[in-house]
Amino acid sequence: MKNIVITMILVFTAITSWGQTYKFYQTDNLHNQLRLNTKTGEVMQIQDDNQTFLVHPSTTQDNEISNKYELFKTKNMWTYILLDKDTGKLWQCQYSVKGVEYISSWAINLVDLSSSKHSRFTIQPLTSMYQYYLIDEETGEMWKFQWTTDGENYRWIVKF
DSSP states (O other), X not given: OHHHHHHHHHHHHHHXXXXXXXEEEXXXXXXXXXXXXXXXXXXXXXXXXXXEEEEEOOSSTTOOOTXXXXXXXXXXXXXXXXXXXXXXXXXXXXXXXXOGGGOEEEEEEOSOSOOOSSOOEEEEEOSSTTEEEEEETTXXXXXXXXXXXSOGGGOEEEEO
16 A cells, blocks of 8 residues: 555656646846746746746647747847747747847747647757758658748748
8 A cells, every 4th residue: 555655646746747837948148037838838038137028928828738838049049949849830039138129939830730739849950050950750750940030031941
């Protein structure tokens, strides 16, 4: 009986620690962190002076599954890529200390590449700091995409 109780406690601990709702990313600017809600995709800029700014609004507000979203740092200290690991949707997220007019997110891919309800996508950088591969880890399919600070016409995704 004692072994069953201990096993149940260990299983419960593993499940609750795996289901992390919020993940913090330390930026290259020491006074700022990004807080990602891994269930909804909301990204907030958190500053040392207790100010917070919305970088990306919730994408899936009613989702109850943790770890659906992940942020990936780029070589540009102000830019992160937000990935919906279930569908392959992508956004460029920009934080800033210059003012709220410089804080935003832009869609790179809004097409569902899978109807899966579990994590299957990841991204890998290419030689260019602006280009990445989006990889479906179940099928091996790949897409090449680009983020930019030069406007909408320079953001794209193509099947590779």
